[in-house]
Amino acid sequence: MTKPSLSQLYQSLTSEQTLSARALIDVDTALRAARGRVVPHEREEVAAALAGSAAHADLVQFLHALEPASAELARDLAHSGAAHERRERGHRAAQGARPRRWQFGAVAAGVVAALALFIARTGPMTHQPFQAQVAPADRGDEIFSGSLDHSVAHQAGGDHIFRAGSEDGNDRFHTPRGG
């Protein structure tokens, strides 16, 4: 006849005390207990909670046993994430190259168009300065000669006024041509 197991009896005793409303074990505490890193000031409470609740004890032991698998998954995910990042970078580079080629063509076409416009606009203007140089010269000559005549006549009057004033003392300022 097999003897009854103390462990089974004890776990049966504590199985009803699952996670009460006053559960001492939260996620952080359970993880610390699973790693064997219980904070000293909570040690007594945590140990008592684990001793008194089969659910707490099973949870912590389960988490402890799961640690290697979680570490392996973390490593695999890191490797997979790095590979994903490399792929994404390559993908972005491949996608980015096409618009850049297209943009380069557009910029080149724009430069050519701007040059053509510049040439089209600057072509007639090359004659304008020549005409402008000639026309003012002609007109200038005419104006200058006219004004020169006028100036001469005026000067003559002026001279006359000046002379009149100095010779006979009459006020002949307002009759410049009177003499």
Place this chain on the structure above:
Amino acid sequence: MGRSNDPNHQRLEQLLSDYGAKLRALVAAHGLARHGIDADDVEQEVRIRLWRAIERDRSAAFHASYIQRVVASTVIDALRRAQVRAAEPLPEESEDGFQPFPDQNRGPEERASGHQHVEKLKACLDALPERRRLPISLHLQGFALQEIADLVGTSAEAARKLVSRGLDELKDRLRGIGAGDFDD
């Protein structure tokens, strides 16, 4: 290209699937089912939570501690739900609900005997000195000596002595009250 054909997607699926299988096996091995935990539900929930986290940022580093946290929080949520379910009255007692340590194969006499043993064990444990009671209780909960040492804050050797002497004393006390002999 569809996501199911995405090699990265497939790789993640495979990783989470492998991890889920280990998780499920450990849930079963550690007797969480007796607390109303469904291993398949836990696995699925953990995979969903991890998948969402990975989808949020594929380049993020997922440390083992983060994964453990996801699992711990999922299991604690499941334990609480199970506790709420257990507190709800059932139409036929134990017909559909889970039973801690199911003993369907045991007759009423055996059940009564088991209950008596539990009561005697409780009485004998309470009679033990305080410094031995906690290490023995942790031992009976299935913790290894090093784990007991970490939890109690002593060396593994000291924990071993406390457990060994405590067990001897506990068995003596049980014999003394006529409960018979017990295995560890």
